[in-house]
Amino acid sequence: MPRRADLVLAFVAGVPLFALSVVVAVLSVPGVRAGLLVGACLVAHAAVAYRRDTWAFFVVAAAFGVQVAVTGLFLVLPSAALFPLAVYSRAAYGRRYPPLIVGLAGAGVAAARFATDSSVAAADLGPNPWLLFGLLAAVVVAAWGFGLYRRTQLAYIDLLRERARDAAARATAAERARIAREMHDVVAHALAVIVAQARGGRFAPARAQEILATIEDTGRTALTDMRAAVGVLRAAPEEAQRQPLPGLADLPGLLERTRSAGLPVAEIVRGTARPLGPGTELVAYRVVQEALTNTLKHAGPGAGGTVLLEWAEDGLHLTVSDDGRSTSVAGTGNGLAGMRERVGAVGGAVEVRTGEAGGFVVEARLPYRT
Structure with a gap:
């Protein structure tokens, strides 16, 4: 024709x-x-x-x-x-x-x-x-x-x-990878807390109500986060940008849920806070979440963790460590790979290693917003 x-x-x-x-x-x-x-x-x-x-x-x-x-x-x-x-x-x-x-x-x-x-x-x-x-x-x-x-x-x-087609394909792949990281972080942390609570409930029947309440709260929070992540796929671009994202202000709730799972976590803040930007704050939150999830999985009973936020001249130095029994770095998992991708995407650097006395250490440097 x-x-x-x-x-x-x-x-x-x-x-x-x-x-x-x-x-x-x-x-x-x-x-x-x-x-x-x-x-x-x-x-x-x-x-x-x-x-x-x-x-x-x-x-x-x-x-x-x-x-x-x-x-x-x-x-x-x-x-x-x-x-x-x-x-x-x-x-x-x-x-x-x-x-x-x-x-x-x-x-x-x-x-x-x-x-x-x-x-x-x-x-x-x-x-x-x-x-x-x-x-x-x-x-x-x-x-x-x-x-x-x-x-x-x-x-x-x-x-x-x-x-344009290649750029659209790359953008689609990047968005799929981002959603996959979000889902992994949300689900992995929630399941780690739930498993730890369920394991503890077997040996402490008297705390069954408290443990079940913690499991319910953790599951509800994870479900809300999952809905938010999936909602980004369905929303228009301008609506997706308005979706609430976790940041440093949400760290106390994350630490509290981790403590309720049986892992004592201390938070240390040094220096004066400076603006990071919502994207970098999300990365900081996910780094802490992934590190604590690994601690729950691998540190073993009786371990404790520390979250150090140091506001330095060149950026936020974020260190998450534990004194557990882990003697090797599980550096091949999807969670740690996603962590490195997240930190690299905002211009930062991350190092994952074992501590001198054992345990798991994550050190990340995140730049300030310019």
Whole structure:
């Protein structure tokens, strides 16, 4: 099917040009030859609707070949303007050099036919063949050049579209990774607290009500966080940006839930707080959450933890450590990998190691907002 723009072009250009060509053909070349000229013009105008296809170019060239065979006066037909258009279209949408070769050959044949036509000679209208050839060749080369320029434009547009698709794919992958990290942090910490509480409940039946209340509160908080994370996927971009995100102000609640799970955690703050920005505060919160989750999983019974927030000159130095029995760094998990990605995304650095006396240590440096 021809494109709508090409159909419009074929109609808008075809109606006046074809009508004038019919009049000129009938007046200049009466008889059967006039009918052949009109038929060839009609075929060429119809092919313009498919000008982006290879066959349409050769149909137009063949139609003008028929006109050359009929008379050299075909050059005075207004429909002769279709040939440069065909050269332009083929250079823009097809192979580069065939339209130029065919166009220059057609210019030579047309110049020779016009200059040697008996009707032209009888009317003493015959120009210098070389001058006519130069003029026709210039028209062909100009049409071919404009076609190449359009070809370059189309290639550039395709490149921009491809880059846009790649950027959209990368953004989608990054968003999926971000949501995966959020879900992991929320679920992993909540389950670690619930498992620790359930384990403790087996040995302390008298605290069953308190333990169940803590499990319920932890599960409700995790469910709320999960709904918020999933809601970002469903919300419009401007609504997603307004979704509440945990930050440093939410650390006391996180530490309290961790203590209720049986892990004593001390919080130490040094220096004067400075603005980090909501994104960096979220990273700080998730670093503490992931580190405490690992402590709950691996530190063992009787362990304690410390969260140190040191407001230094170059940024917030965040250290989460425990005195548990862990002697190796579980550095291959998804949680720690996500932690490194989060910290790196805000321009910070993180180190995960074992303490000198054992235990698990996470040190992160987060830059201030500038």
